[in-house]
Amino acid sequence: xxxxxxxxxxxxxxxxxxxxxxxxxxxxxxxxxxxxxxxxxxxxxxxxxxxxxxxxxxxxxxxxxxxxxxxxxxxxxxxxxxxxxxxxxxxxxxxxxxxxxxxxxxxxxxxxxxxxxxxxxxxxxxxxxxxxxxxxxxxxxxxxxxxxxxxxxxxxxxxxxxxxxxxxxxxxxxxxxxxxxxxxxxxxxxxxxxxxxxxxxxxxxxxxxxxxxxxxxxxxxxxxxxxxxxxxxxxxxxxxxxxxxxxxxxxxxxxxxxxxxxxxxxxxxxxxxxxxxxxxxxxxxxxxxxxxxxxxxxxxxxxxxxxxxxxxxxxxxxxxxxxxx
Amino acid sequence: xxxxxxxxxxxxxxxxxxxxxxxxxxxxxxxxxxxxxxxxxxxxxxxxxxxxxxxxxxxxxxxxxxxxxxxxxxxxxxxxxxxxxxxxxxxxxxxxxxxxxxxxxxxxxxxxxxxxxxxxxxxxxxxxxxxxxxxxxxxxxxxxxxxxxxxxxxxxxxxxxxxxxxxxxxxxxxxxxxxxxxxxxxxxxxxxxxxxxxxxxxxxxxxxxxxxxxxxxxxxxxxxxxxxxxxxxxxxxxxxxxxxxxxxxxxxxxxxxxxxxxxxxxxxxxxxxxxxxxxxxxxxxxxxxxxxxxxxxxxxxxxxxxxxxxxxxxxxxxxxxxxxxxxxxxxxxxxxxxxxxxxxxxxxxxxxxxxxxxxxxxxxxxxxxxxxxxxxxx
Numbered sequence: 001x002x003x004x005x006x007x008x009x010x011x012x013x014x015x016x017x018x019x020x021x022x023x024x025x026x027x028x029x030x031x032x033x034x035x036x037x038x039x040x041x042x043x044x045x046x047x048x049x050x051x052x053x054x055x056x057x058x059x060x061x062x063x064x065x066x067x068x069x070x071x072x073x074x075x076x077x078x079x080x081x082x083x084x085x086x087x088x089x090x091x092x093x094x095x096x097x098x099x100x101x102x103x104x105x106x107x108x109x110x111x112x113x114x115x116x117x118x119x120x121x122x123x124x125x126x127x128x129x130x131x132x133x134x135x136x137x138x139x140x141x142x143x144x145x146x147x148x149x150x151x152x153x154x155x156x157x158x159x160x161x162x163x164x165x166x167x168x169x170x171x172x173x174x175x176x177x178x179x180x181x182x183x184x185x186x187x188x189x190x191x192x193x194x195x196x197x198x199x200x201x202x203x204x205x206x207x208x209x210x211x212x213x214x215x216x217x218x219x220x221x222x223x224x225x226x227x228x229x230x231x232x233x234x235x236x237x238x239x240x241x242x243x244x245x246x247x248x249x250x251x252x253x254x255x256x257x258x259x260x261x262x263x264x265x266x267x268x269x270x271x272x273x274x275x276x277x278x279x280x281x282x283x284x285x286x287x288x289x290x291x292x293x294x295x296x297x298x299x300x301x302x303x304x305x306x307x308x309x310x311x312x313x314x315x316x317x318x319x320x321x322x323x324x325x
Numbered sequence: 326x327x328x329x330x331x332x333x334x335x336x337x338x339x340x341x342x343x344x345x346x347x348x349x350x351x352x353x354x355x356x357x358x359x360x361x362x363x364x365x366x367x368x369x370x371x372x373x374x375x376x377x378x379x380x381x382x383x384x385x386x387x388x389x390x391x392x393x394x395x396x397x398x399x400x401x402x403x404x405x406x407x408x409x410x411x412x413x414x415x416x417x418x419x420x421x422x423x424x425x426x427x428x429x430x431x432x433x434x435x436x437x438x439x440x441x442x443x444x445x446x447x448x449x450x451x452x453x454x455x456x457x458x459x460x461x462x463x464x465x466x467x468x469x470x471x472x473x474x475x476x477x478x479x480x481x482x483x484x485x486x487x488x489x490x491x492x493x494x495x496x497x498x499x500x501x502x503x504x505x506x507x508x509x510x511x512x513x514x515x516x517x518x519x520x521x522x523x524x525x526x527x528x529x530x531x532x533x534x535x536x537x538x539x540x541x542x543x544x545x546x547x548x549x550x551x552x553x554x555x556x557x558x559x560x561x562x563x564x565x566x567x568x569x570x571x572x573x574x575x576x577x578x579x580x581x582x583x584x585x586x587x588x589x590x591x592x593x594x595x596x597x598x599x600x601x602x603x604x605x606x607x608x609x610x611x612x613x614x615x616x617x618x619x620x621x622x623x624x625x626x627x628x629x630x631x632x633x634x635x636x637x638x639x640x641x642x643x644x645x646x647x648x649x650x651x652x653x654x655x656x657x658x659x660x661x662x663x664x665x666x667x668x669x670x671x672x673x674x675x676x677x678x679x680x681x682x683x684x685x686x687x688x689x690x691x692x693x694x695x696x697x698x699x700x701x702x703x
Binding site: 104112117121129130131132134135139158159162165169324 | 483
């Protein structure tokens with residue numbers, strides 16, 4: 001394949017990789033959903049189905065040594081960074097071999113060894129930390145981009161604004177991405193803020209900002225790539241608002257009756273995976289290749305489910321291990 | 326979080342508002358010989374003439390500055406963050422001179438947002454730095470509660486990521502600073518698994534515990550009592566080995582009763598112990614120094630020897646440090662006790678501003694004397 005072949009400026013190989021991770025994320029969440037309905041995993045389950053383009057596209061635009069701070073609809077960010085589905089499943093099954101050894105659960109997950117920072121329920125707590133991580137790289141003399149994601153809901157919290165201001169003042173190499181999925185639990189954006197675009201808030205802090213189609217993985221990738229390059233060059237933070245739609249409830253237990261069906265139908269037509277497939281198949285990816293890819297992903301994840309479920313539980317005798325370093 | 330309203334003649338002393346009034350009051354009562362010009366130029370913050378110093382004698386505040394300077398000098402990972410800590414040297418001038426010496430990348434002035442500052446420090450800590458945050462007043466720690474309790478305290482337990490972070494908290498009452506500049510919130514944070522809490526009550530510990538806090542791989546809250554800043558001057562030997570976090574120390578040894586305290590009330594307790602000793606009733610004084618972890622073994626041993634325990638602290642009474650200490654003693658020293666355990670602490674009340682009210686709030690030496698005497702059936 002000649003090097004110049006691109007999908008709207010994105011090398012085809014990169015686009016195929018993004019597709020693979022999005023399919024992997026979708027299938028893994030589908031499996032988690034059925035495991036949850038079968039009561040094989042406990043607690044709650046939060047879905048990012050339909051928002052894979054942001055989680056995957058943004059994460060892919062960073063270098064492997066650059067930190068990502070994903071939130072609860074960003075399973076794809078972890079997968080894109082290389083966290084294997086088995087590690088994710090060990091975590092959801094709360095097994096000893098999982099990244100948190102049963103201490104934390106569901107999407108509160110990350111492998112720090114892969115430079116992914118674990119989220120907490122309090123949002124957007126990762127944001128000032130992302131500013132600190134970015135400041136650390138700047139002080140070390142080699143600015144590295146640090147990606148921090150948030151939903152539209154967290155944009156109402158004071159800490160969100162403190163973080164943008166701190167990043168602007170210290171000119172840190174941050175890339176902030178808002179996943180505007182139009183609902184904070186049951187609250188529509190019309191009841192969260194009165195401005196047209198959350199990206200407009202960047203101006204209040206002297207931070208350049210833009211709005212992108214969050215269901216277009218190529219657009220997300222290119223926007224984050226440009227912002228990351230700007231961050232590495234020492235030009236400071238960027239704010240990107242990615243427009244999308246939450247296709248499931250806040251969590252699996254939430255039927256989301258408050259969301260108009262028509263809105264969901266409309267957004268279903270803009271599914272990020274379908275859209276990328278339409279661009280890649282058949283010119284850049286054969287139909288058989290796509291089927292093989294799907295089969296391979298399903299086999300890997302199905303095998304990982306069996307392995308994770310039969311893995312050892314944490315040892316209660318180790319309850320107190322790690323409270324202090 | 327301090328109002329920046331200009332208060333003529335006082336705004337150079339602090340950031341203004343009630344703090345200016347606080348400073349004036351202290352300046353006129355403790356330094357009545359200072360000229361008003363000195364007060365206006367910030368002289369109260371510069372030096373205390375109350376304690377003529379010998380060569381190796383420094384104030385509590387100077388010991389903290391020295392520890393910061395030594396850390397900045399010997400460890401390139403150490404950075405300071407806080408409001409007004411740069412060219413101004415901090416509201417209490419603890420960082421005075423460090424900005425000039427180490428530059429703006431090591432002594433980092435921040436906007437006024439405690440949650441953001443602590444969050445940023447956590448980010449630095451997980452990136453290999455050793456950040457030391459100065460909260461302008463311990464009271465403002467409430468703004469950063471979430472960052473400390475949900476991020477810093479839990480990160481290592483959840484994912485094995487250590488957070489070597491020090492939060493300096495100028496705490497305590499005694500200068501009429503009122504409900505928002507006088508609190509002693511150490512008990513609240515001693516209750517949080519994952520955090521460590523230290524409260525130095527001597528010059529040597531102010532230095533040693535700060536260095537131990539920086540060396541620790543965990544988030545450490547370092548409560549420095551404002552009333553000790555310039556009123557306490559003692560010899561400092563920076564070469565002495567740091568006591569380490571979690572070690573109580575016996576400051577006076579006596580067979581009849583054990584006083585247990587920390588921070589600014591250590592001096593008062595030592596005075597009471599010396600008075601009783603002079604009257605033939607020797608009293609032990611245990612300085613806890615570290616509230617989390619608590620040196621239970623030393624505590625129990627010190628009370629087992631005397632059979633009587635009085636706990637004294639400046640944080641309020643109910644569910645306070647004294648409650649935990651009393652529970653430890655009830656569990657582990659019960660059969661050595663000859664009298665009920667007693668606590669001397671402020672009532673469950675915000676810290677009031679008026680001098681007469683603040684005095685009624687704070688444990689006074691007469692009260693401690695009285696409770697000790699009661700406990701001894703004297």
